[in-house]
Amino acid sequence: MAPQDAWGDAQGERIPLGHLSSVTAGPSGSLLEHLHDGPDGVPVIAPPDLTEHFSVDARRVRRVPSRQAERLARFALRAGDLVVVRQGTLGRLALIGTEHTGWLYSSSCLRIRPHRDVVLPAYLAAYLTHPPVRRELLGRALPGTVPSLNSAMLNQLPVTVVPLERQRAVVEALADIDEQIRIQREMATRLEALRPSVFDELTNRWPHQ
Structure with a gap:
């Protein structure tokens, strides 16, 4: 066959x-x-x-x-x-x-x-x-x-x-997407951690009446 x-x-x-x-x-x-x-x-x-x-x-x-x-x-x-x-x-x-x-x-x-x-x-x-x-x-x-x-x-x-060659292509494409997801999640985590300190800094710098 x-x-x-x-x-x-x-x-x-x-x-x-x-x-x-x-x-x-x-x-x-x-x-x-x-x-x-x-x-x-x-x-x-x-x-x-x-x-x-x-x-x-x-x-x-x-x-x-x-x-x-x-x-x-x-x-x-x-x-x-x-x-x-x-x-x-x-x-x-x-x-x-x-x-x-x-x-x-x-x-x-x-x-x-x-x-x-x-x-x-x-x-x-x-x-x-x-x-x-x-x-x-x-x-x-x-x-x-x-x-x-x-x-x-x-x-x-x-x-x-599907044939193994196409399977490999699918796996590689999904791995690229997963890597982008990981990067975006890490970025979101860093931004969430940064948000409170930005708020504190901006409010502390606000001129007192």
């Missing part, structure tokens, strides 16, 4: 996520019964550790003893994995970096390990966080007091896949 035929038309092909990656639910809570807040052991990523910017906030991450982590090696993360919340704040995810290699993830999360010969991790992360896709994902959630997702639902989710 020619490469173009394999990918379908120029707009990309809709392929189930389960054909593009392996999806693995986190270990059961009983396997993580020794979670603690201390500095020793292996970190375990939970939903509160996933930020709105698709990254991991490690400041409050909990840990399990190293000996227990060895028994949970099949749940170890590596760079390029995606961790997705499956209970609670559905749809939130993080793209795992090299600094998180060997970490674990909780029972409230799912791990997506992309097949990199067909889909780039950063492209898949961008796709799954695209608002229309998030709405479709949430629409597939199991109803209940706490809506939830499972591996079967994610495996069936259709993903629009």
Whole structure:
């Protein structure tokens, strides 16, 4: 089959996520019964550790003893994995970096390990966080007091896949936008910090009657 035929038309092909990656639910809570807040052991990523910017906030991450982590090696993360919340704040995810290699993830999360010969991790992360896709994902959630997702639902989710070269172009374009967003946020933060001092200076210089 020619490469173009394999990918379908120029707009990309809709392929189930389960054909593009392996999806693995986190270990059961009983396997993580020794979670603690201390500095020793292996970190375990939970939903509160996933930020709105698709990254991991490690400041409050909990840990399990190293000996227990060895028994949970099949749940170890590596760079390029995606961790997705499956209970609670559905749809939130993080793209795992090299600094998180060997970490674990909780029972409230799912791990997506992309097949990199067909889909780039950063492209898949961008796709799954695209608002229309998030709405479709949430629409597939199991109803209940706490809506939830499972591996079967994610495996069936259709993903629009374009050739790798185009995926790289998408990732690069989004990275440029993200960098501009970061710069603008930093500028806004500096201006907010400057505002009170400007007010104080101007009022103190005001001529007294």
